[in-house]
Amino acid sequence: MTPWIVKNLWLIPALPALAAGVSALLPRRQRTLSAGLAIGSVGISLLLALCAFANALGQPVEAKQYFNFAWFEFAAGDAGVLKLGWVLDPLTAVMLVMVTFVGLLIFIYSVGYMAHDENFTRFFTFLSLFAGAMLGVVIANSLLLLFICWELVGLTSYLLIGFWYHKPSAAAAAKKAFITTRIGDVALLLGMVWLYSETGTLLFYDNGGGCLEQNALAALVTRATSLGMTVSTAIALLIFTGAVGKSGQVPLHVWLPDAMEGPTPVSALIHAATMVAAGVFLVARTFPIFGSTVESLVADGAAPVSGALQVVTWIGAITAVFAASIAVAQNDIKRILAYSTVSQLGYMMMGLGVGGVAVGMFHLITHAFFKALLFMGAGSVIHGCHEEQDIRRMGGLRKYMPVTFATYAIGMLALAGFPLFFSGFWSKDEILHAAHGWPASHIPFYLGMIGAFLTAFYMTRQVAAVFFGSYRGGTHHGEKARESEAHGGHAPHESPAVMTWPLIVLAVCAIGLSVIGTPWWPWFQEFLGKHHEAGEGGGVVGLMLFSSVIVFLGLGVGWWLYGRRPWQRADEPDALEVARGDIFSLLRNKYYIDEIYELTVIRFNAWWARVCDLLDRWLWGGVVQLVSYAVVGLSWVNRMFDEYVVNLGFDQGCKRLTLGGKMFSRLQSGQAQTYLRIIGAGLVVLVILLIRGSRGG
Amino acid sequence: MTSLAAYLTLSAFLFCIGLAGALTRRNAIIVLVGIELMLNAANLNFIAFWRFSENPEALTGLMFAIFSIGIAAAEAAVGLALIIAIYRHYKTANVDEANTLRG
Numbered sequence: 001m002t003p004w005i006v007k008n009l010w011l012i013p014a015l016p017a018l019a020a021g022v023s024a025l026l027p028r029r030q031r032t033l034s035a036g037l038a039i040g041s042v043g044i045s046l047l048l049a050l051c052a053f054a055n056a057l058g059q060p061v062e063a064k065q066y067f068n069f070a071w072f073e074f075a076a077g078d079a080g081v082l083k084l085g086w087v088l089d090p091l092t093a094v095m096l097v098m099v100t101f102v103g104l105l106i107f108i109y110s111v112g113y114m115a116h117d118e119n120f121t122r123f124f125t126f127l128s129l130f131a132g133a134m135l136g137v138v139i140a141n142s143l144l145l146l147f148i149c150w151e152l153v154g155l156t157s158y159l160l161i162g163f164w165y166h167k168p169s170a171a172a173a174a175k176k177a178f179i180t181t182r183i184g185d186v187a188l189l190l191g192m193v194w195l196y197s198e199t200g201t202l203l204f205y206d207n208g209g210g211c212l213e214q215n216a217l218a219a220l221v222t223r224a225t226s227l228g229m230t231v232s233t234a235i236a237l238l239i240f241t242g243a244v245g246k247s248g249q250v251p252l253h254v255w256l257p258d259a260m261e262g263p264t265p266v267s268a269l270i271h272a273a274t275m276v277a278a279g280v281f282l283v284a285r286t287f288p289i290f291g292s293t294v295e296s297l298v299a300d301g302a303a304p305v306s307g308a309l310q311v312v313t314w315i316g317a318i319t320a321v322f323a324a325s326i327a328v329a330q331n332d333i334k335r336i337l338a339y340s341t342v343s344q345l346g347y348m349m350m351g352l353g354v355g356g357v358a359v360g361m362f363h364l365i366t367h368a369f370f371k372a373l374l375f376m377g378a379g380s381v382i383h384g385c386h387e388e389q390d391i392r393r394m395g396g397l398r399k400y401m402p403v404t405f406a407t408y409a410i411g412m413l414a415l416a417g418f419p420l421f422f423s424g425f426w427s428k429d430e431i432l433h434a435a436h437g438w439p440a441s442h443i444p445f446y447l448g449m450i451g452a453f454l455t456a457f458y459m460t461r462q463v464a465a466v467f468f469g470s471y472r473g474g475t476h477h478g479e480k481a482r483e484s485e486a487h488g489g490h491a492p493h494e495s496p497a498v499m500t501w502p503l504i505v506l507a508v509c510a511i512g513l514s515v516i517g518t519p520w521w522p523w524f525q526e527f528l529g530k531h532h533e534a535g536e537g538g539g540v541v542g543l544m545l546f547s548s549v550i551v552f553l554g555l556g557v558g559w560w561l562y563g564r565r566p567w568q569r570a571d572e573p574d575a576l577e578v579a580r581g582d583i584f585s586l587l588r589n590k591y592y593i594d595e596i597y598e599l600t601v602i603r604f605n606a607w608w609a610r611v612c613d614l615l616d617r618w619l620w621g622g623v624v625q626l627v628s629y630a631v632v633g634l635s636w637v638n639r640m641f642d643e644y645v646v647n648l649g650f651d652q653g654c655k656r657l658t659l660g661g662k663m664f665s666r667l668q669s670g671q672a673q674t675y676l677r678i679i680g681a682g683l684v685v686l687v688i689l690l691i692r693g694s695r696g697g
Numbered sequence: 698m699t700s701l702a703a704y705l706t707l708s709a710f711l712f713c714i715g716l717a718g719a720l721t722r723r724n725a726i727i728v729l730v731g732i733e734l735m736l737n738a739a740n741l742n743f744i745a746f747w748r749f750s751e752n753p754e755a756l757t758g759l760m761f762a763i764f765s766i767g768i769a770a771a772e773a774a775v776g777l778a779l780i781i782a783i784y785r786h787y788k789t790a791n792v793d794e795a796n797t798l799r800g
Contacts, residue, residue, distance in 0.1 A: 670799030673728070673792055677720050 005051045006065045009086045009139050012048045012096060013149070015041040017132030023125045031120045035111050038124040042104045042131055049096035056093035057527075064089045064205045066141045083203055087141035090528045091284060091361065095138040098365050102273045102372050103131045105502035109376050110265040112498035113383060123163060123263065130156035134274050138281065143192050143202040143211070146282070150188070150246070153275050154181050160270060161262040173258035180255040184245015188282075191238025195289075198223070198231055204285065212288045221294050229307055236290040236308035240283060240315075247279025247345045250319045254594055256342050260334040264379030267334055272341045272375050273368040280348040280364050283312060284357045291356070305440045309353045316349025317435075317444035317451075322591070324454035328461070329576065329587035332389050333378045336462050340415065341371055343451060347431055350444055355434025358525035362517045363431055365524075366423035369513060370414035373506035377408035380495040380503065381466060385473055391465040392570045398467040400492040405467050407503040412463050414510040416456040416555060419548040423513035428452065430517065430525075433543050449550055456554025461562045469566025704745035712738035725780045725790040729773065736769045 019041035023034035059065065068085030086092075107127060114123050133156060136149030162174030196202055199216040201209060208215060220232035227234070243249070248256035259271045270276070283290060290308045320343050327339035344367050352360030382389055384401050398405045414424035432452070435445040473492065494500070517524040561575040577584040589595070715734025722728055740762045747758020784790045 665799075668799055670796030671793060672795075673720055680716060680720060 002065065002067055003055055005048070005055050006086075006088045007067050008048075009052060009067065009088055012045045012052070012100070013132045013135035013139060015045050015048075015132070016128045016135065020125050020129035020132060023121060023128065026121055028118070028121050034121040034124045035107075038128040038131075039104065039107045039111075041128060042100055042107055045131070045135065046097070046100035046104050049093075049100045052088055053093040053097050056088055056090050066205045068141060068203060068206055079200060082144075083142065083201075083206070084145045085141035085203060085206075086139040086145075087205055088139070091281075091357065092138055094361065094365060094524075094528070095281060096135065098368050099131070099134055099138060099274050102368055102506075103134075103269060105505055106265050106269040106273075106372060106376065107131075109268075109379070109499050109502040110263075112496050113265050113379055114263060117263075119163070123160075126156050126159050126163070127265075127269070130160065130270060130275070134278065137278050141204050141210075143195065143204070143286070146285070147188065147192060150242075150278065150282075151185065153270075153278060154178065154185065154246070157181075157259070157270050157275055160266040161259045163262055163266065167261065170261040173255075173261040177255040177259050180252050181245040184242045184252055187238045187245075188242025191235045191242070194231075194238065195235050198235070212286065217288055217292045220289065221292050230293075232289050232292055233307045236286070236306075237311060239286055239289065240308065240312055243279030243282045243349075244315065245279070246282070247276050247349070248319075248342045249279070249315050249346060249349060250322055251593075253319065253323060253342045254597065257335050257338040257590070260332070260338050264334065264375060264382060267338070268372045268375030268379065271338065272371040276341060276345055277348070277364050277368060280345060280352065280360055283349070283352050284361055284364075287352070287357050290352075305438070310440055311353075313350050313353025313435075313438070313440075313444050316346045316351070316353055317447040319343065319346030320350060320451035321447045321454065322346075324451045324458065326587055326590045327458045328454060329574070329584050331391055333381060333391050333394070333462065333466065334375070334389060336391070336458060337371070337374055337378055340374075340455065340458070343455065344371065344415070347428060347448065347451065350435060350448060351431035354438040354444065355431065358528040359430050359434050361528055362524050363427035366414070366427040366510070366513050366517075369506055370411045370422075370424055370510040373407060373411040373503060373510055374415060376499070376503055376506065377404050377411060380404045380499055381408075381492075383495050383499070384492040386492075388473055390570075391462060392567060392572075393473045394466045394471070394492075395469040395473075395567060396467070396471040397492055400471070401494045403494060403500045404503065407500075407507040408467070409463065410507040410510055412459045416459045417452055417547065417551050418555075419544070419551065421511060421514065423510055423517075425548075425551075426514045426517050429544055429547055432547055433540060436543055449547065452547060453550050453554040456551045457558040460555050460558025464559065464563040464566060468563055470568070472567065472570045701745060701749045704741060708738045708741040708745065710738075711735075711741065723791050723793055725783065725792050725795075728792060729776045729780065732776070733769060733773060736765065736772075740765050740769075 016038070019037040023030075023037050026034050055065075056063075064087055066085055066087040068083045070081045071084045073081050107124075110123065110127065114120050117123065130153065133149045133152035137146055137153060140146035140149060158174050158178040161177050162171050164170045165174070192202065195211055198220060199211045201211050201216070203210045204212045206213070210216065217232065220235065221230050223231045225231055225234050245252045256271060256276065260267050262271070290312065291306055293306045323339045323342035323346060327336050327343065330336045330339060344363070348360045348363045348367070350360075351363050380401065381394065381397060381404060384397070384404070385394055388394065410422070414422035417425040417428045419425050432445060432448050435448050436442075438444065471492065515521070574584060586592070712735050715731045715736075715738060718731025718734060719728050720731075722731065743758045743761045743765065747753065747756075747761070750758070780790060783795050787794055
């Protein structure tokens with residue numbers, strides 16, 4: 001018997017989607033109604049998600065409850081039925097609660113943040129649509145359904161990044177995000193098609209017949225592609241490419257920092273907490289394809305690391321350090337957080353690679369809470385400083401915005417991995433611990449440690465610049481200053497309660513979530529299934545001490561460089577810039593990745609487009625032109641023939657005939673005597689003939 | 698008795714005069730007179746051939762001639778009526794001007 005909640009799991013994404021549909025039709029002035037619809041629908045979804053969660057709690061570990069239905073039939077028989085469905089397992093349950101909960105808080109926050117925007121209704125329409133699509137991704141029991149929602153999520157991301165489309169930078173960022181993620185999605189689509197052709201189904205779980213179940217996996221791991229790797233690895237890598245695009249991993253990370261052009265709640269919800277985590281979720285969902293090897297299917301445990309997981313780990317580890325190092329040199333408050341997000345997503349990928357679903361997902365959940373908190377805190381700061389985003393023009397906000405400061409500090413410590421009290425510490429430590437025990441290589445572990453140090457460092461830098469020292473915002477002269485003058489004084493102010501309360505709730509979660517995943521009570525890991533006990537023993541405490549030292553080192557260096565002597569003026573050079581200008585400018589310019597892409601991929605693309613254009617215009621166009629000219633020529637000949645041969649011949653004939661008629665008609669003089677004369681002549685001739693005839697005869 | 702050739706010669710002579718008159722004169726009345734001459738030339742031929750035939754008692758040639766004269770009378774009446782109609786229409790009896798049927 002399928003429980004009610006499993007059968008009706010579709011309601012959870014459907015409600016926000018419906019709210020989006022309704023508020024899309026509302027007139028622009030119905031602000032309260034559209035916000036109410038969005039918040040109400042997500043609120044109900046949250047309640048349903050909690051029901052689902054409670055249901056999943058009661059189930060044994062590894063239990064999959066799913067509900068499949070035939071979507072449409074394209075051929076007779078069982079193989080011709082395309083099925084879709086949804087699944088309720090611990091992974092889904094956790095994600096559902098996280099997405100609806102964080103989503104609800106961000107929706108509430110948006111009411112305050114977007115209060116002055118005239119397109120308030122449109123904003124909530126998009127947000128609701130996003131929530132619906134994201135929840136669809138989470139519950140999907142079919143790679144196809146997941147892909148559909150995945151693309152919807154990408155679409156809403158595009159719409160929301162370009163929400164202020166009149167800003168050229170926002171429009172460009174939206175396009176960049178859409179196109180960059182599309183590159184990954186093409187690979188995902190290919191992987192999906194391949195998977196379908198190999199297994200004949202896209203359902204994840206289908207009573208033994210799904211593509212993530214034993215039968216299909218056994219077929220996938222034994223077959224080899226022409227490149228030497230198994231089919232499962234190849235498909236996993238294609239799916240992973242989709243995840244790389246969506247989750248902003250190197251080398252497709254370039255869109256995520258630019259996506260900060262969107263409104264801050266969007267950055268918090270989509271580009272920090274949920275959508276970008278969809279890539280991680282996708283890998284977690286299809287983890288059996290990634291992790292399966294011939295050995296692991298035969299005997300549980302003691303299996304070599306699969307090729308796909310190695311790639312996942314390496315990409316994740318490289319991204320973690322790479323993005324963290326860029327974040328060190330950025331000045332835009334949201335951009336720092338964006339690079340931090342990229343870096344943390346790298347951690348999650350690494351966690352999936354080295355430790356399995358539970359490790360990666362734990363970090364995903366904790367990160368979602370504290371990163372949403374940080375972004376909303378940043379939004380509150382931006383709001384309070386009259387739309388200023390440059391951390392050099394902030395400072396001293398501790399005194400002006402106490403609630404924001406307190407919650408932001410909690411988020412920052414959680415992100416940095418401050419020991420014991422913050423969720424980020426436990427989830428990050430879990431990843432590092434798993435990386436330490438990874439049999440394939442130790443380098444990801446060291447990369448993770450460097451990343452942890454950098455994270456602590458840049459977050460300290462940011463907090464020191466924003467909240468400590470003195471306020472530097474009013475001293476510069478520019479358009480912004482005049483604007484803020486007109487706004488009624490330049491002193492920053494605390495945000496309204498509708499914005500601070502979500503911050504407080506999230507801050508509580510950022511601390512409270514730590515209890516569910518400590519090594520001493522790994523409830524979360526057990527809930528999500530296999531808990532790898534790799535390298536158990538005294539290593540945990542030692543490692544924890546080590547990583548704590550790293551974090552304190554990062555915090556200390558950051559404070560020493562930026563907190564001890566805060567910036568006095570906005571245009572003062574960065575402390576790192578003074579020390580090592582060359583490295584700093586390399587980091588400030590994000591390793592010139594954008595420029596490299598501009599010079600290589602984009603230039604190549606443009607060149608190729610031009611070649612195609614020329615080919616089109618001259619070769620294919622030429623052929624078409626040739627054909628058309630040939631046709632025109634033939635028809636011209638035809639016309640000439642018609643006009644000069646057929647028509648002219650006919651006309652000439654007619655003319656001759658008329659002329660002949662005219663000539664003959666001249667005989668008809670109308671004068672009886674003429675006729676008579678002819679008759680007479682005829683008679684004479686007749687008589688002569690007769691006489692001669694009689695004489696001859 | 699006068700020979701047949703003499704009658705035929707006279708008849709041909711008369712016919713030629715009538716034909717010339719019918720063909721060359723412009724006045725419709727004279728044309729009609731020419732036609733009557735030709736008819737009578739033909740009648741003379743009928744009579745002459747009948748008179749010199751092997752069986753003159755049969756009166757066949759006479760019957761031809763009498764019919765022919767009757768027809769000629771009728772023809773003259775119709776012809777004169779036509780001429781009068783033409784004259785009324787064209788205000789002239791000149792046959793050259795009555796050429797409405799020209800091609």
